[in-house]
Amino acid sequence: GLPDAAFWWKERATCCKVRARRFGSQRQLVVVEPSSTAGVAVLKLKNLPVNSFSLEFLTELIINLEKLENDKTFRGIIITSDCPKAFSAGVDLREICGKNPAHYTEYWKVLQDLWLRLYLSNLVLISAINGPCAAGGCLIPLTSDYRILADNPKCLIGLNETRLGISAPFWFKDPLVNIIGHRASEHALQLGLLFPPAEALQVGIVDKVVPKDQVQSTALSVMTQWLAIPDHARQLTKNMIRKPTADLLVKHRDTDIQNFVSFISRDSIQKSLQMYLAKLKQNKD
Numbered sequence: 001g002l003p004d005a006a007f008w009w010k011e012r013a014t015c016c017k018v019r020a021r022r023f024g025s026q027r028q029l030v031v032v033e034p035s036s037t038a039g040v041a042v043l044k045l046k047n048l049p050v051n052s053f054s055l056e057f058l059t060e061l062i063i064n065l066e067k068l069e070n071d072k073t074f075r076g077i078i079i080t081s082d083c084p085k086a087f088s089a090g091v092d093l094r095e096i097c098g099k100n101p102a103h104y105t106e107y108w109k110v111l112q113d114l115w116l117r118l119y120l121s122n123l124v125l126i127s128a129i130n131g132p133c134a135a136g137g138c139l140i141p142l143t144s145d146y147r148i149l150a151d152n153p154k155c156l157i158g159l160n161e162t163r164l165g166i167s168a169p170f171w172f173k174d175p176l177v178n179i180i181g182h183r184a185s186e187h188a189l190q191l192g193l194l195f196p197p198a199e200a201l202q203v204g205i206v207d208k209v210v211p212k213d214q215v216q217s218t219a220l221s222v223m224t225q226w227l228a229i230p231d232h233a234r235q236l237t238k239n240m241i242r243k244p245t246a247d248l249l250v251k252h253r254d255t256d257i258q259n260f261v262s263f264i265s266r267d268s269i270q271k272s273l274q275m276y277l278a279k280l281k282q283n284k285d
C-alpha cells in the first residue's frame with residue numbers, strides 16, 4: 001500500500017531540520033503570530049521582495065507549518081504576505097536556472113513536500129491574498145480551504161507557467177481543476193491567464209474579493225464560520241475529498257521529480273527562463 005501522509009511528514013520534517021541548520025540564516029522568512037481569535041494563527045510570508053520560493057524559504061515554511069500542525073492550541077491558519085510587492089511570485093527562477101540536476105532534484109522534492117503538507121493539512125487554511133500571486137505562488141491558495149483576494153488591479157492571480165515557456169505540473173493542475181472545473185482550467189492553463197480580482201472571483205479561483213484593508217478581518221470572520229464545525233467531522237470530510245488527488249502525487253513523486261529534472265535541464269527551457277528573468281529585471285518602474 002501507499003505510505004500514509006504522516007509517514008511522509010515525519011521523514012521530510014527531519015530532512016528539513018537538517019537543511020535549515022545548513023542555511024543557518026538570521027533572517028526570519030516566515031513569521032507566525034497568534035491572532036485575536038482563539039485557535040487561529042496568522043502565518044506571514046516574508047521573503048522580500050516578492051516571496052519567491054527559494055529553497056531556504058520553502059524549508060522555513062514547511063518547518064513552521066509542521067509546528068502548527070502539531071500544536072494542539074491551533075485549529076486554523078491564515079496565510080498572508082508581509083511583502084508589499086506580492087503575495088508570492090512563485091518559484092524563485094534562480095533556483096531552477098543554471099544549477100545542476102542534484103539541486104533541481106532537491107528543490108522539486110521540497111516543493112512537493114510543501115504541497116503535501118498544505119493539501120493534507122488537518123487545520124483550516126485560509127489564504128489572505130494581499131498582493132499579486134503568480135504560478136507556483138498559487139500553490140498556497142490552491143491548497144487552502146478558502147481564498148480571499150484584495151480588490152486591487154495589481155493583484156493578479158493565476159498559473160501563468162506557459163508564458164514562461166514551461167508547463168504547470170499535474171499537482172498544480174489537479175487542485176485548479178477541482179476548484180474551477182475542467183473547461184475553465186483548460187483555458188486558464190493553456191493561455192497562462194493571470195486574473196484580475198473581478199475575473200478571479202467570476203471564474204472561482206478565489207472565493208471572495210474585498211478591499212485590501214479588509215482582507216485580514218474577512219479572513220478571521222470566515223475562519224470563525226469554519227471553526228464552528230467540529231474538527232473531526234470537517235477533517236474526515238476534507239481528507240475524503242482530497243485524498244484521491246493527493247495520492248496521485250504520493251504515488252508518482254519519483255517519476256515527477258525525474259520528469260521535472262530532465263525537462264528543466266533542457267537548453268531550450270533554460271534559455272526561455274533566462275529570457276523571462278531578464279525581462280522581469282528590465283520591466284522596473
Ligand SMILES: CCCCCCCCC/C=C/C(=O)SCCNC(=O)CCNC(=O)[C@H](O)C(C)(C)COP(=O)(O)OP(=O)(O)OC[C@H]1O[C@@H](n2cnc3c(N)ncnc32)[C@H](O)[C@@H]1OP(=O)(O)O
Pocket residue numbers: 049050052085086088089090091092093094132134135136137160161164166167168169259260263264277280281283284285
Ligand atoms: C514535467 C514537469 C514540468 C514542470 C515544469 C516546471 C514547472 C515550474 C512550476 C512553477 C513555476 C513558477 O512559479 S515560475 C515563476 C513565475 N512567476 C512569475 O511569473 C512572477 C514574476 N514576477 C512578477 O510578475 C513581478 O515581480 C511581481 C510579483 C508582479 C512584482 O512586480 P514589481 O514590479 O512590484 O517587482 P519586480 O521589480 O518585478 O520584482 C522585484 C524583484 O524580484 C525579482 N523577481 C520577481 N519574481 C521573481 C521570481 N519568480 N524569481 C526570481 N526573482 C523574481 C525581480 O526580478 C526583481 O529583482 P531585481 O530586479 O533584482 O530587484
